[in-house]
Amino acid sequence: MKHTIIVKKLSPRPRDYHSRSQGNSEGGCHFIESTSRPLSESSRSTSNPDEGLDRTVFAKGRGQRREKLHAELSKLGIDPTEIESHPEQFGTAAIRTYNSFLLPKSPGALAVAESPTRPSVVANNISFLQREHNADQERWLINVDRNRSDGVTHQSDNYRHPITIILDNIRSARNVGNILRLAEAARVESVRLCGMTPRPPHPKVLKTAMGAAEYVSLGDDGESISTLKTVLDLKAKGYKVIGVETTRNATMYWDTAVVQGDVNDCSIAYVFGNELIGVDVHVLRECDGIVCLPTYGMKNSLNVATCAGIVVWDRLRQLHQVRN
Known part of the structure; x- marks a missing residue:
């Protein structure tokens, strides 16, 4: 007896290419907007969850996660209130990392966020991303090799x-x-x-x-x-x-x-x-x-x-x- 298998091609899930404003809240959770530059693309951590997914599940424990993360940021010399009041000083990547920790988008991400060492890891990531953002803004670092066409010495090539x-x-x-x-x-x-x-x-x-x-x-x-x-x-x-x-x-x-x-x-x-x-x-x-x-x-x-x-x-x- 022959069986016919029908494969239905699903269209990709739509993605939201806009960051959420600071005043908006969904599922009882606040988002911080980075005003340094618009998000050009959306990763898994920033894309919208499926429409039928109950986001309130992942919002639970947000207050405790925020408290733990702020404590770790303070240890690194970062005023945690600044990341919410002046997000432009941190850059888009740091704000995305902050938001993703407070409101995970999947059961797996939630489990990772709830691990005991995760607040410290996220705080260090935010610290690095802030330094990277500041260096990029001030052009203090020369991280890109010179182009061969520019010449690498003042002497003969x-x-x-x-x-x-x-x-x-x-x-x-x-x-x-x-x-x-x-x-x-x-x-x-x-x-x-x-x-x-x-x-x-x-x-x-x-x-x-x-x-x-x-x-x-x-x-x-x-x-x-x-x-x-x-x-x-x-x-x-x-x-x-x-x-x-x-x-x-x-x-x-x-x-x-x-x-x-x-x-x-x-x-x-x-x-x-x-x-x-x-x-x-x-x-x-x-x-x-x-x-x-x-x-x-x-x-x-x-x-x-x-x-x-x-x-x-x-x-x-x-x-x-x-x-x-």
Whole structure:
């Protein structure tokens, strides 16, 4: 016996694209209107519930939720009365978060709102959204990368600082991605990925580099080569090679002397080693010097990407001071 299944396509539920005014109330619950800018779209938390849904169910407990949320906002230094009397100071996103907590739109959202830790989470979200709104209004933050067409330096687009980063068998793709990102921002000559060091197009490298990898020269034909060979090749070209490693004969980085001729005339290459065993001892023997960063706690070394950032930016400081 054959059965026929009829599928009826339902039209999407209409959405309300307007925020509710402060004076309006539905189901015994007040809404706050953000006057900073109109809402351009509606999320699940701000869309109207189905017509047959009894909204009074979700309004129950609103007073207690408001009291708890206001207490958490006060802990963060936010006057909770301001969010209701001057919502324009908080921005649309913060007001939407506030309203959604006080009046959930579904049984699931209500259950989440009633959890003991939720008021603290929502208060922190509102605090962040307020700071984001204020920063956006005042244009205090530069959060967007510059467009390539705008130019990134006052010098030639082909200019690179005379700095090369050598990675000796780094294991972590995320560390490599971070170093490629800082290398692009510092505009170094190249980053040499040696041995087992992962390289683009490794997905974790590219993800952490956040688009910077394509602008960094790797100084090779795409094949991994030994760190020792890289060091010897660079020394033959006149580079000064410095190993960055915690060894007994290492010089504290702050104590390294930098003269004007050294900064202006010499390209420098820094070698950063494997996270577990450091820079290979055969490589260190070929280095022109070994430096380490001072540490004052139980750990005697930093994350390799953090260390690279400190060393490279201090070199940029040296270049800037001498040339200006």
